Amino acid sequence: MKKFNLPKKMRAVVTYGPGDYRLEELPVPSPKAGEVLIKVDHAGVCASDAKCFYGAKHFWGDETRDGYCQPPITAGHEFAGLVVALGDGAEEKHGVRVGDMVVAEQIIPCGRCRYCITGRxxxxxLHDIFGFRQSVPGSWAEFMILPAASRIYKLPDGMSGREAAVIEPLACSIHAVQRAEIQLGDVVVVAGAGTLGLGMLAAAKLRGPSLLISIDPREYRLRAAEKMGADLVLNPRKEDVVSKVRELTGGCGCDVYIDATGYADSVLPGLLMLRKLGTFVEYGVFAEPATIDWTIIGDMKELNIHGAHLAPYTFPLAIDYIHRGVIDVSNIVTHELPLEKYPEALKMVHEAKESIKVLLRP
Ligand SMILES: [Zn+2]
Ligand SMILES: [Zn+2]
Incomplete structure (x- = not known):
């Protein structure tokens, strides 16, 4: 078995509060029974990381509820890394060895709650996700522990770091597409052409839609959407997207609308451009609540409203699609920055002026 000489200290970006993240020196953790220590190769900056940094209520709470984030905690839930040490029994438990490149799902299931014991x-x-919850420090660090309950996957030989970086978001996109229950020949609209929306386009394409439409206000993202398989791209700043989709569908509307924007403004247009009995999938963390007239959902259209969260059982599929080139992810990673430039990375993701997926390299 390979041996790695590990340093005593490592750099890590620690979340203290909205706008208050600090680059700190922390001890390199050592893996306990069933745990895996990885050297982080790269860590993705998710839109949710930017929302957390910029103070979204979901993470920090308000009068009505507690926030999801538990500071102080090392940030980051997207990553791939090299296995450098294994706790007792971890090799057998996870099927990985020192020297393997691995990824792990964002959530570390408790294994005991009603959802866990029924396979959901x-x-x-408990909902422990890396980088947000106190018990599971994240990937914006040189090293990171994958707890015994982690769902870990070994990467195929030859998969590049840039490909590996897209596994987590693509797995999420695949789940959203599964929730959309797309039928052959459906007209499908994906709102938002960031990392998740682009993955959804590629996954939706595999379901054989008759027309696959991407909506995004940023032209550079629409160009990426075309590369990911969109038949048509629409810019809501330039045209009335609801009328356009109705016009393209003989006045009926689209069969499926998947929202990957995370913006409240995209909910109503989605409900309006869907046909009666259509399906709306919501995959987003909203910075602000969406206020809409629910009459559209019941009385007017009898819509299916499906939430979608994380990436259940879809990591192996995402790895396989990327590895075999079924989905080409080469256009998704646009920037790589050293770990200490995390403020710049967060700003880049928040502003979305030219970036799609931004990676940090510890
Ligand atoms: Zn994410
Ligand atoms: Zn559980």
């Missing part, structure tokens, strides 16, 4: 671990009551 992604809804785990």
């Amino acid at each position: 671990y992604w809804m785990c009551l």
Whole structure:
């Protein structure tokens, strides 16, 4: 077995509060029974990381509820890394060895709650996700522990870091597409052409839609959407997207609308451009609540409203699609920055002026 000489200290970006993240020196953790220590190769900056940094209520709470984030905690839930040490029994438990490149799912299921024991671990009551919850420090660090309950996958030989970086978001996109229950020949609209929206386009394409439409206000993202398989791209700043979709569908509307924007403004247009009995999938963390007239959902259209969260059982599929080139992810990673430039990376993701997926390299 390979041996790595590990340093005593490592750099890590620690979340203290909205706008208050600090680059700190922390001890390199050592793996306990069933745990895996990885050297982080790269860590993705998710839109949710930017929302957390910029103070979204979901993470920090308000009068009505507690926030999801538990500071102080090392940030980051997207990553791939090299296995450098294994706790007792970890090799057998996870099927990985020192020297393997691995990824792990964002959530660490408790294994005991009603959801976990019925196989719906992604809804785990405890809901520990790397980088947000106190017990599971994240990937914006040189080293990171994958706890015994982690869902770990070894990467195929020859997969590049840039490909590996897209596994987590693509797995999420695949789940959203599964929730959309797309039928052959459906007209499908994906709102938002960031990392998740682009993955959804590629996955939706595999379901054989008759027309696959991408909506995004940023032209550079629409160009990426075309590369990911969109038949048509629409810019809501330039045209009335609801009328356009109705016009393209003989006045009926689209069969499926998947929202990957995370913006409240995209909910109503989606409900309006869907046909009656259509399906709306919501995959986003909203910075602000969406206020809409629910009459559209019941009385007017009898819509199916499907939430989608995380990436249950879809990591192996995402790895396979990327590895075999079924989905080409080469256009998704646009920037790589050293770990200490995390403020710049967060700003880049927040502003979305030219970036799609931004990576940090510890
Ligand atoms: Zn994410
Ligand atoms: Zn659970």
